[in-house]
Amino acid sequence: MSDYRYLLFPGRHHVLTQFQASYLREQLATRLTPDAIVIWAVTSANHHTTKRNPVPFHRREAAIERFSVLAEVPSLVIGVVDTPPTEDFAEVTVKAVAASTDERVTPSPADTLVACSTPEVAELYQRLGYEVAGVELESAEKPLRPWDVLLMIAAGNDEWREAAHPATVDVFDRYRLDLQVVACVNDPVVGDDGGLTTTRDYKTYAEAFETAADRKWLQIKDFVRPGRILDIGCATGATLELVDADPRFHESDLIGVEVARHLFAECEHKKAQGVFSNPNVYFYQRNMLGSTVFSPRSIDTTLTLALTHEIWSYADGDRPATVARFAEGLFAHTAPNGVWINSDVCGPSEPDRKVALSLDDSDGANPADPADLTGMTGPAVAEVVGGLSTRARFVQFAQDFRRNANVAFEYSERPDGSFVLRLADAMDFLTRKDYVDNWLSETHEQFCGLTFAQWCDVARAAGFEIDPASKAWRNDWIIDNRIAPVAAITNPLNASPLPWPTTHQLLVARRPTA
Known part of the structure; x- marks a missing residue:
């Protein structure tokens, strides 16, 4: 037995396996001191509901703590926030352990064995002088790694239960985490880290949403019904701030849904900082394309601002079927006499001209x-x-x-x-x-995929009635300042100038009372 006091086990730890239990017990019995502790450095602890990290940290921590009792593995669980790819990853993780324990536990190569089955990560620890145990890599039986088991869950293969440790099975069953894994890993829209595309600059988007919120609120505020008000694609929560400030809605529930992790984090930050006076403000990181999220007839107002063109653009395969399914989901959760307010871009009325x-x-x-x-x-x-x-x-x-x-x-x-x-x-x-x-x-997105009339048809097909206030309109500021100075459209047959078409829509769709 060596003098190692700690076994540092870095990883995302979404799933714990039977093999890990037997392996860790063996290491504790043969290579560590009698009072040794396994340090679970749970990376990407601030991520959840993404392809790479579908399970939130608190659920991962719960499973590890239950694993610790059932497998008789003394443990310490440390959350490590996500960092951009860096050669200093190992050092960052070690420092996170020290900081989380007020330096009562400060791993070093002299007293810590590292358990890691990812060769690239193992090399980073070896450069710092740590001895690395290869976990699954050391076994001639080639056991399934945790990510392999997670992919089995995502594929609906129930044999994952045989490979997973009972602690994981228990937590997954109680909180139905298997459904969350299926939804996140198979999501056609959301990227590995919870964004629509890997190329999107969310700082720029956040600033744009904040700037446009006042203008959009003036356009839609007269159509909003009190009660449960849902903003899908709420971005930074700027529109819900304006709803919160309107005395008409002081007793309403304000619900924001945002799929992009970066924007969702800003919503949570605002709430934590006391930006909202209404205590009934809730934010969820979800993709509304996967399935109906809210109970039938439970939402009085649904807002979709600058969103529906993304539903169209990021659809997996059949775009018309995807937007139809989206509208049907909205209709299902809309209360009688409730309203769906859609403010977005749209195609010109004569798209094929x-x-x-x-x-x-x-x-x-x-x-x-x-x-x-x-x-x-x-x-x-x-x-x-x-x-x-x-x-x-x-x-x-x-x-x-x-x-x-x-x-x-x-x-x-x-x-x-x-x-x-x-x-x-x-x-x-x-x-x-x-x-x-x-x-x-x-350039992933198509603004002009559907005309205003076609968006109205989508709403009607789902069961909505179109309010007479609905309209297509032209953003003349964009025309006058961005487009007309450098572009012109004419009739190709006779070169006569053509007027600029409509660019945007306001669609107010109501669910009938009956």
């Missing part, structure tokens, strides 16, 4: 071919795209939009340099051309 699009080529560079932006960082992409002329940016957009949004985006070039294409495609470019800070993310 052919137009000639003329673009300025004097306001930037005009390379011979579009750049391959694959693998480039956000700032690098912004520098490349931001330096292009409006005309060259159109060519770049065509390449990236086809690839990222999986749309045809067909056009032809005329001798005068203009492009002939569908009006909807022209507006998809013109309404996004200035979003260089989030270019790769924005």
Whole structure:
């Protein structure tokens, strides 16, 4: 037996296995001192409801504590917040253990054996001088690793129960964590870390949502019904702040749902800081595409602000079927006489009309071919795209939009340099051309997938009635300041100027009383 006082076991620890129990007992009996302790360094402790981290830390901790009793493994559970990929990961984890215990436990190579089955991570500890035990890697039987068991759960393979330790089975069954794992791991929309795309700059998005909240609230506030008010895609919670400040809703429940981890964290931060005066404010990190989340007929007002084009854009496969399913879910949870308020972009009323699009080529560079932006960082992409002329940016957009949004985006070039294409495609470019800070993310999305009339049809098909106040409208500020100075649309047959089409919608859909 060695003089190791601690066994440091870093990992996400979503699932504990039967093999881990026998392995840890063996290490404690043969390689550590009689009073040794296993230190479970639970990484990504601040993440949950994501592909990489579907189980929240407090549930992981509960399973480890139960494992400790059942397997007779003396344990100390330490949560380690997620960090960007770094060569200092091992050192960060060791320091987190020391900080969490007020330095009463400070692992060092002299008194700590590290248990790790990930070779790249094990090497980081070895560089610091730690001896590393390989856990599953040491076994000739090649037992399932915890992530393998988690994927079995996600696949609906009930044999996971045989490989998992009873502590995990117990906690998963009591809290139905198996359903959460299935929903998160198989989610077609959410990325590994809880974002819609890996290229999205959430700082920029958060600032945009905060800036636009007042304007959007003025547009929708007269249609909001008191009671249970749900904001889907609530971003930073800015709209719910305005609802909270309105005395009409001081007795309402305010519910925010946000799928992006980065934005959800800001909502929780605001609530913790006392931003909301209403005590009945609740935030959930969920994807509303997976299934109906709220009880039937339980929501009085549902807000979807700048959201429905994302439902369309990030649909897995059949986009019309996805938005139909989404609307049906909203109808199911809407109370009689309740309302769904949708404020978002939309396509022009004549999406397939052919137009000639003329673009300025004097306001930037005009390379011979579009750049391959694959693998480039956000700032690098912004520098490349931001330096292009409006005309060259159109060519770049065509390449990236086809690839990222999986749309045809067909056009032809005329001798005068203009492009002939569908009006909807022209507006998809013109309404996004200035979003260089989030270019790769924005080219995943299709603003003009459905017209206002088609969105109304989606609502009606779900069972809603359309309020007469609903309308399509044109954002003239964007036209006058962003589009018209560098672009023009004309009739390709006679070159006559065409008016700019509508760009946005306000859809107020009510569930009938009966």
